[in-house]
Amino acid sequence: MPEDIHLKINGQAVSAPAGSTILKAASSVGVEIPTICYHDYCTSNGLCRICVVEVSGARTLTPACVAKVNEGMEIQTDSPRVRRARKTILEMLAASVDLSDAPDIQAMLVEYQAQPDRYPDAQTRSPEVIQDNPMYIRDYAKCILCWRCVQVCAEDAQFTYAINFSGRGYRTQIGTFFNRPIPETTCVFCGQCIGVCPTGALKPKKQWLMEQGQTTDEIMRLTRSQRRAKTKKTTQPAPEGGAA
C-alpha cells in the first residue's frame, strides 16, 4: 500500500494515497473539478487546462488531472483566479469550435458565464466534414484537439497509429499521414476514437446520416455503389495545412 499524503482542498483536510492526482484526491472527498480532455481510461495530458486549480505557493495554475498530490499542499479548486482562467478557456474554445454536440461543455459555458463574443474577430475553424469511409465521419469543425482519439489509436488501446496531429498552432488538426483517406491508413475501424470523442467530431456514419434527416430505411437502402459515389466526392486530400 502506498503511503498516504495529507493535504487541504478548499480548506478541507484530505488524505490520499501517494501518487494520486489532485483530481482523484478531490473527487474522493466529493469535490468535483471540471474536465474536458481528461478521460478515466485514457492517459492524461493536461491539454485543455479546464481542470486547473490554485496551489498555494505555485506561480501558475496547476492542471489537476496530471499533477500529483504532495504533503502539505493547499489547494483551491474554485477560486476567482481559477474561475477566470476556466472562463477564458471556454470562451476561446467556443469562439473557434462548434460545440453544438458537446452538452457538457455547453453547461460549463453557462456555469462560468462565458462570453464567447468577447472575441469578435475570432475565426471559427470550419473544415468540411470528411466522409472517406463507410463507417464513420470526421467533422473537425467540432474538434477541440483533446487528443483522446490519437491516444486510443496508439498505446491506450489499439497500437494502430492511424491518426495523429497535423499542422501547428491554429492550423493544428487531427489527421492521417499525408492526409490519406482513412481506409488507406493502418486504421482497423475499431471505432475506439468515436467512443472517446467528447464533442461529436467523430460519429458513426449511420448516426450522422440520421441527423442529416435520412430515415433508417433510406439509410439501409443506400447501396454500395451509392455510398462509394458519395465517398469519392469527399476524399480529395485536404490542402496542405488541413483546416484553414
Add this chain to the structure above:
Amino acid sequence: MKEDRLVKTTCPFCGVGCTLELHLKDDFIYRVTSPFDSVVNHGNLCVKGRFGYDFLYSPNRVTTPLIRKVPQKPGARTQAFDLSEWREVSWDEALDTAADRMVEIYRRDGPRAMAAYSCAKATNEDNYLLQKLIRALFRTNNIDHCTRLCHAASVVALQMAVGSSAMSNTAAEVIQNDVFIVTGSNVSENHPIIALQMKAAVEKYGAKLIVVDPRRIEMVNYAALWLAQKPGTDVPVFAAMAHVILKEGLANREFIASRTENFDAFAESMEKFTPAVAESISGVPQELIIQAARMYGSAKNAAIYWALGIPEHTHGTANALSLINLALLTGNIGRVGTGLNPLRGQNNVQGASDSGAMPWHYPGYQRVDDLAAAEKFEAAWKIEPGGLDRNLGLTTTEIMAAVQPGGVRCLYIMGENPMMSEPNLNHTRHQMEQIEFLVAQDLFINESGAFADVFLPATSWAEKDGTFTNTDRRVQRVLQAIPPRGNSRPDWRILCDLALRIEKRLGRQVSAGWNYQHPAEILEEMSRLVPDYAGIRYERIEKEGLQTPVPDLTHPGTPFLFSERFPRGKGKFHPLDYVPSAEMPDDDFPLILTTGRVLEHWHGGSLTRNSWMDDLYPEALVEINPADAARLKIESGQPVRVTSRRGSIVLRANVTPKAVSGVVFIPFHFREAAANLLTNDAVDPVAKIPEYKVSAVRITPAREEELATPEARQKRGRY
C-alpha cells in the same frame, strides 16, 4: 442526437464476448459503445462489434416464412435465391408443412434419416432446444454444429489429456504471462480484443511472445521469436521444443510426478524429435526452436493460445496434444497466468458445445453411450427407458456424406451455411441436391438456405433474449433490444412451436416439455442437467457473466481451471509421431493453400456481406509472397486462377510479405470465389475435423473478365 434507449448486451460475432451498449432511436441501432468498466473488453471493440450489427436491417433479410413454389425432388434439388421462387406463407402453414414432412420421413425411414445442423451463433437456449428436439422427438444423435469444423480436434485432445475442453484460463490473464505462445491464431484479426491485451502484455507488462505460425501475422510485430513452420508441421516443432526442454532439464519434475501420468512413454517418443529433425520437416531453423524451448521452459508463468491453425488438420488431435504435452511438461497449467487456451471462434461455440449440440454428447459433455447419462435425460424429458438413442450420432461432415437413400433424408439447418463452410464444396453441393426435405432457419437465404423447401425467418441476437458462453467460459446475457423485424420469430420460439406440432403428429402420450414462457426457463432446465451450469440463473448474470463451472447458486464462477486436479484425475501425456498432411505440394500443385478469416468478415458471410462492412473488404484476395509472385509473373491486384484437385476459383492477388514463400492464403467468406471449393475434405480420424489448413494448389494468371465482381475494389492500408 439523443438515444431513446440504451441496451447493454453481448456482441454476436467472435468468442471474446465483448459487452456492447446499443444506442437506439426509433428501433434503429445507430451507434454502439462499450462501458469502460466492462470485464471482458474494458470498453474496447473491434470493427465488427462497433459497426457490424447492421445486417439485421438489411433489405435482403427475410422476415416472412417461405415455401418453395416448385416442389423439390432429391437428386434434382436447386438453389432459389430470388424471392419470386418462393411463396410467402403464414407461420402455421410453414410449421405444419415442416412437421408433416419431417414426421412422414421419420415414420418411413426411422431415426437415421433425420439430422440437424445447430448454430454456434444462436443462444445456449436455442441450441439446447434443437438438440432436445432431435433427440427426444426423432430419437437420433445426428446433431452437430460448426465446432466440428473449427476446434473439434482441440476439444478431443483436451478431453483425452485433461478431461475438459475449454480455455483453462481467462483471456485477460495474458498480462500476467511472462512468456506466451500464440500459434495457428491470427489474433489481431480474429480475436481483436484479446490481441489488444496481448499487445499490452508485451508493450506494457514485459511479457515475451513466441509466434508459431506459417503467416507473418500482425502479432509477429510484437514477438520475441517467430517460428514460421510449413503448414501441417506443428507436431515436429512443438515436439522438438519438448525434446529440448527434456534434454536441458527444464521440465517441472515435481509437477510431472504429482499431477501427470504416462510420462515415460511420452519422453521416449520425444527422443526422435531432435531440433535438427524438426528443422528438416518444418523449415524452422533449429536455433529458433531451441530458443523458444528455453524461453517457454524457463518462464515462471507461461501460457499457450491457439486457434484453428492447430486443429484444422488430418492430424489436428496430435497437434493439440503436442501443445498440451508442453504445458504438462513444464507445469504451466492450473495457475493464474498460465494455461492451455484454445481461442474459440464463434460468439457461442463454447455454449453450443456445452448445450449438447453435438453427436456424441448430451448437454454438459455427458456421453450418449453412457447408460447413466442417457437415463438421466430420459427421465428429464419424460421418455420411456431405452427411448433415447445410445449410439453416437453423425458429425457435421458425416451428416453431409450420409445424404443418400438409406441414410440421411431430412436435414434441419439452424443458422449454418454448409455450402460455404464445408470443405470441397463441389461435393457438398452434390450432397445438398440429394436431400429429400430441407428446412432452413436463418435471417438470409444464404447458399444453403437457397436449397430449402421451407424457410423459417429467425430473429437476430438483438431481437431475442438468451445467453452466450464466450471463449473463457463466461455465460453472458443477450438482451432483446428491438421487437422482431417483420414477421420473424426468435429461434427458441420457432423450435418450441415446431416441436409441439411434431410431438402431436407422432402421437406421443407424454410431452418432453416445450411450453416455455421465457428463455430463462430453458436455461434453468439445462442447468438442472449440466453440473457446470447448476448455479447459473438469469438474475445472477444481469450485470456481469459467470465463468463455468458454477456448481451451485452461490458459487462465484471459475476464472481458471485445474488448480487442484484435472477433471480426469491426472493429466495424461501422449506420445506422438509426425504424420504428414493428406495432400502435399507436388509439381502439378506446387503451393500450399491455407484458409481463414479477415478482420472485416464473418465466416460464410451471411452477416457481414449483408452489412456495410462489405465496403471495407468487398472481394476475396489471395495473399501471395512477393518471391512466389515474381516467379509466377503476378502483380498485386491482378486476377489469378487458383486451382486444386477439387475446384478452381478466380480472384485478385494481394502480393504481400504476410504470406511466406510457398504458402498462399485465401479467406473463406466470399461466395464469388469460395475458398472451400479448393479445400480438402480429408478429416482427422479421431476428431473428424477437415484439413482446411493444407491443400495443394497452383496459381495461374487470369483475365479481368473472369472475376465475378471486378468493380468491387477497396484500397486498404492496414497490415
